[in-house]
Amino acid sequence: LYRYIMDNFPDAKIVTYEDPVEYILGNENDLLPPHQAEIGRDVVSFAAGLRSAVRRNPEIIGVGEIRDNETADAAVQAGNTGHYCLSTMHTKSPGETLARLLGLFPPVIRDSMAWAVLSLLQFILVQVLVRTNDGGRKAVREYIVINDELRDNLSGMPHAEWGHHIDAIIRQEKRRIRDQILEMYIRNEVDRREAILFIPPGELRS
Structure with missing residues (x-):
């Protein structure tokens, strides 16, 4: 999904917060490589990352997992300010x-x-x-x-x-x-x- 965005919307600013960072999303040919941050190394939590992301004013915010109230609330607040958030949860159905x-x-x-x-x-x-x-x-x-x-x-x-x-x-x-x-x-x-x-x-x- 991120690769699709980078290939089709090369000027879209993407920031992700992952635990851990498993894949490098960008490559040397990308106009605007995504900024990838790791929980525990670059930021203390997903919620803290979301709050930091809003200040970067990206088009896309990737959150590795929503697993607590603080992260869920931060995701809603990011959405309310016009940021498109992508995240995961461990579930079996929509x-x-x-x-x-x-x-x-x-x-x-x-x-x-x-x-x-x-x-x-x-x-x-x-x-x-x-x-x-x-x-x-x-x-x-x-x-x-x-x-x-x-x-x-x-x-x-x-x-x-x-x-x-x-x-x-x-x-x-x-x-x-x-x-x-x-x-x-x-x-x-x-x-x-x-x-x-x-x-x-x-x-x-x-």
Whole structure:
């Protein structure tokens, strides 16, 4: 994703905060190489990095992981000031991602922060790597685009139901990771041992 941005929007300023920095994102041909900072070496925390990033006035802020209230709050504040934030969470579905993000906020401010998140959130994607029968790996993804229509639908229900509603949409449209892996299994692209890591055995055809 960062490579795509650098190739197609070469003047976009990117800053990332990672724990640790695993890959060097830029190369010598980039007009504006991204600034990559490591937690514990360059900044004390993801939240501190986010606050520092806003002062750099980038177009894109990459946050290695949102895992506490302070980081979640800093990400929302960065979004409110017009910065596009990319981050990760360890979750199994887009609905779980949203529910876990909102759960990071203390109950006393959760309602207000939920509406702030809903107004800013653009896209949630979950990805797994599946071992295929040809010896390789394939990325399988499920996602939801948070467009105006979905925002309107979610705004009419309690935020505690938002995650369930999002996952229900993906399930109804048969776009879950397990739906896609089942199709791969039927096409003999993955074996049974790999498929049951993602699909209940009873749903697999012999």
